[in-house]
Amino acid sequence: MTAPEGTSRRTVLTAACAAVTATTAAADPHPAPRAVAPARPVAHHSWTSCADWAQGTARGTRVVDAVHPHLAIDAPTGRTERTDPRTGRSTTWEHAVWTGPEQALAVPASEVIPSWNAHTPPGTWLRVELRGTYADGSRTPWYLMGDWAAGDGDVTRTSKNGQRDGRTAVHTDTLAVTDPGTRLVACRARLTLYRTPGSRPGPLVRRLGLTVSDLPDRFTVPPAPPALPGVHRELRLPRYAQTVHAGRFPEYDNGGEAWCSPAASQMVLEYWGRRPTARDLAWVDPAYDDPQICHAARATYDHAYGGCGNWSFNAAYAASYPDMTAVVARLTSLGELEGLIAAGVPVITSLSFRAEELTGAGYGTPGHLMVVVGFTADGEVIAHDPSSPSNAEVRRVYRRREWENAWLRTRRYGSTGKELTGSGGVAYLFVPADDEERRRALAAVGIR
The missing domain is CATH 3.90.70.10 (Cysteine proteinases)
Incomplete structure (x- = not known):
């Protein structure tokens, strides 16, 4: 459970929408009807296969054709010094970069949530970034969505606060539109793979996914009737409080x-x-x-x-x-x-x-x-x-x-x-x- 009620991932968008609605109502007593949301205002884009990874631009990365194809470091293209936000310790890392294609979004999006599946042996980590494209062709800055490793011995796992450009912002794990008249029509991902200089192997990334959505603002949702009798079941999971x-x-x-x-x-x-x-x-x-x-x-x-x-x-x-x-x-x-x-x-x-x-x-x-x-x-x-x-x-x-x-x-x-x-x-x-x-x-x- 989270902290007491306060700012949430969607609060900024909600407040902006409310402000625009109030202004419109005052200016026009007969506002135009709202556009009807698409039947399924959610889509998922993913990169998992050799062909998927090959769509991107590689700077020092390679695609490994295996049972589960993945992205790996081929030859590092440079070195970076990172100061850990928790320990304050500065460490030098060598890196390689994969930049995905400009992915047209199946749903013009008010939110984008990334997820990734990776293996990070000791002495390795990865950075995930997103850049959105607006309908007018302009772009967001590259937003940091996470510095991540499975362990915490080498780097502190972290998102980044305070990222925004006036139309979009990052709320922890979500790239969110903050201007109600704006939507993202495309998105690009960038993965930077890091490892201790001279070491092998580096991180391996098996999956990158983007869940994009443009959900209507609503206090209630239409009820879905129960499935047909006989379909229901209960799965047996452990129970942890x-x-x-x-x-x-x-x-x-x-x-x-x-x-x-x-x-x-x-x-x-x-x-x-x-x-x-x-x-x-x-x-x-x-x-x-x-x-x-x-x-x-x-x-x-x-x-x-x-x-x-x-x-x-x-x-x-x-x-x-x-x-x-x-x-x-x-x-x-x-x-x-x-x-x-x-x-x-x-x-x-x-x-x-x-x-x-x-x-x-x-x-x-x-x-x-x-x-x-x-x-x-x-x-x-x-x-x-x-x-x-x-x-x-x-x-x-x-x-x-x-x-x-x-x-x-x-x-x-x-x-x-x-x-x-x-x-x-x-x-x-x-x-x-x-x-x-x-x-x-x-x-x-x-x-x-």
Whole structure:
């Protein structure tokens, strides 16, 4: 669970839209009707194959044709000195750069969320940057979306605060439009791979994905009727409560009280049989139960954000396990989520609500992650909710309509009546890379 109600990832856009709406209403008592949003205002673009990587411009990188094709350092093109934002230590790194093609977006976007799957051995890390193109042909600056490594011994994993150009801004893991009259029509990605000078190998990048969207501002969403009887199922996942870890390792966002995202990620990873090794967990106090949750929190912590809830970093953490594919996605209906559950894919979902808006939760939140593991015969949502008093109480059944609205809406009212924002269907999707059935389930929601 996140901090108390305040500025969220979509707050700036929401405020700008509200201001323009008020101005327009005052100037014109009969404003033109709003354009109807496309049937599915979400798309996902990805680079995973040799042909995909070959579309980009390589400066010192090469494409490796393997079972899982990937981008790697061929011959470094230069050296860079980086001062670590946490330790203040300056280190020299050699690097190579891959710049993707100018990708026309299937949906003119108000938001772009990147995710990547990479292997970063000790002494290596990578940088992910995005540059958007506006409809008038002008471009954003290159925005830093993350300096990332699976471990934290060489570099501090971090996003970057304060990036904006007057029309767009970076909100931790999301490139967001802040001017309501603006949309991005194309986007370009840049990956810089770093390693200790003279060492081998460097980072390996197997997947780069961009989830783009232009969701309508809405306080309620149309209900999706339950799937046909017999389709519903409940997946068997481990149950981990973040609250069990309250006070542990407060340097990672005040300890377990804020660890909903890593706890959810760990539940799904263990469903797929992926767990940290004894060596990974050696730093955790052996008196602590479920030490893998402490490990997941440390492995997803974002220095600039000051928390473990960076969506892109959680997907990257999941993909640091062998042969896992992980993406940050946006789903547009409960029907899409039901299709994934029917295929055996648990879904980590981001939602926000007041206490009275989700019966049985017992709390309110401006942003929280929980895992949907199934549906009852009546279509109610079965979730593993980390914000529970104990592991035994993690399994919850939530009313379908309440849960659906809390997850999919983009606008809501906080406890003081202030207009706030919602995640608009954000989800983490983790599946084994070689599982064809589950990959087809992802393809059904637009992710290849």
